[in-house]
Amino acid sequence: MTAGPDTPAAFAARPLFEPIAALLAHFTAPGLPAAAQLDALLRDVAPHAASGDGQPIRFVLPPTGPLAYEDHIFATGEVPTRADDWHDFFNALAWCVWPRTKAACNIVHRREREARIAAGLPGRGLRRDALTQFDECGIVVVSSDPEIPALLAAHEWEEVLWARRARLLETTRFLVFGHGTWDQLREPFFGLCGKALNRVVDAGWLALPAAERQAEMDAWLAAQLLEADLLRPPRDLAPLPLLGIPGVTSENESVMYYRDTRQFRPKCSPAGRVAAG
Template sequence: MSTADHHPASLATQPLFAPIGRWLERCAGTGLPDHAALDALLAEAAPGTRSGGGAPIRFVPPGETPAGYEAHIFARGEVPTRSGDWHDFFNALAWCAWPRTKATLNRLHVEELQTRTAAGLSGRGPRRDALTQFDECGIVVVSADTEIPALLAAHEWEAAFWDRRQRLARTTRFLVFGHATWELLRAPFFGLCAKALYRRVAPDWLALPADAALADTDAWLAHEFTTMIGDFSPRSLSALPLLGIPGMTPENECAAYYRDTRQFRPRRAHEAHAAIL
């Protein structure tokens, strides 16, 4: 059976699935949970979770959403979720893991839509594009190291992933947010990237239990999105090649792996440095 055919529980112990690992373990069957089961998982994981508009979140079969996907969730709390679909399944688990940030992104989408409509602007605009990119493909790199986040943001891949490999393992955590990234991680491929935001923490943060560390990062991320939305755009996010993370593939157990610019491309001169928050 290929990795892509695995049932949900088989993914629970893989490192980049850690934010949703405990709920993947609960999905012991070969199929994906139905809407009622997903509602029950959310009620257990994050009781009282609400949309950006304050409506209780629940997962429902797709239907007509004339106001648009985000506006529908904002107003009604109904998250359209296709049965048996991995992408939508992981989106439901993202609500379990990141309830505050998911609600914040939902609110910011609707506020930006309203702002652009009032200004007579067509299209989604860069803020909504960036919100969607992070919602689908985001990862939070949390580090107590003074150098590693800046090196990764600058695309100094060998310096971060290889030269400081032991330090990275001790000081840095990679917390996937994006549900599309989890879907792709079922069968990782050469060049797979996520869109990273970087958070620097005090060393004692690393001693937090996993659940507490995740909840703390969720609260931090929701706050950061609210405060930085005015300047937020796709340029705010930094590409992170996921197969460079130690342990992701046996092939990255040598320095030469990080010199392949097809996957580990240098930062272009015109690219902005991602902020270290």
């Protein structure tokens, strides 16, 4: 069956959908799969996916109980998933390909909430806000050339995305984590921006099969969140204009595209963290 424009499979070949491309290709019928289909997919590709408390993940209609979103997932493994909702559909696929990192986010949300309650502090705190930002619009920039993420973090947009375009394509991968970003990429708009974490790897990582790269990145990112205090300072996340990534739009095939400061703003804040290993 050929995928129509209203089917998930229609997005499988688009740039920045690579982590979930194989999963999107399953769904060639119009409309979105029901929760039972998403549960079956999760059991097939990530059978050990669990909440921060170790509860098996399931996709359910939003509950009406007293627990907040992250607390409900932590305690029950139930991920609120609205029917026929693209945003929640992409969240389910994120659990399929980022199961360790999603669980790590769930754990850290819980830790941060309990720590603030114990300290008598009001509100969610900066780290929980950063986690939520990353969950919605996060992207990991992985490169074997340490100059690439450094230039991105410094907002040297024309240099890294145009002048070094061939080098960028050779050495760098852009892995979307945020399910909100996938939803926005269905109809990309001027100024669409992700929140980027930058990681430097050796060239051997790029030679791995895509599925192995994804699994390794999931394990690495989860460990960074749990053990290395990633996203403790908000500056760990750096803005990345997604329409500037080669291939995302035909409009960026001209150097003048990168000189529009409405999208490609100069540096005015501390750089995001560049992690190695």
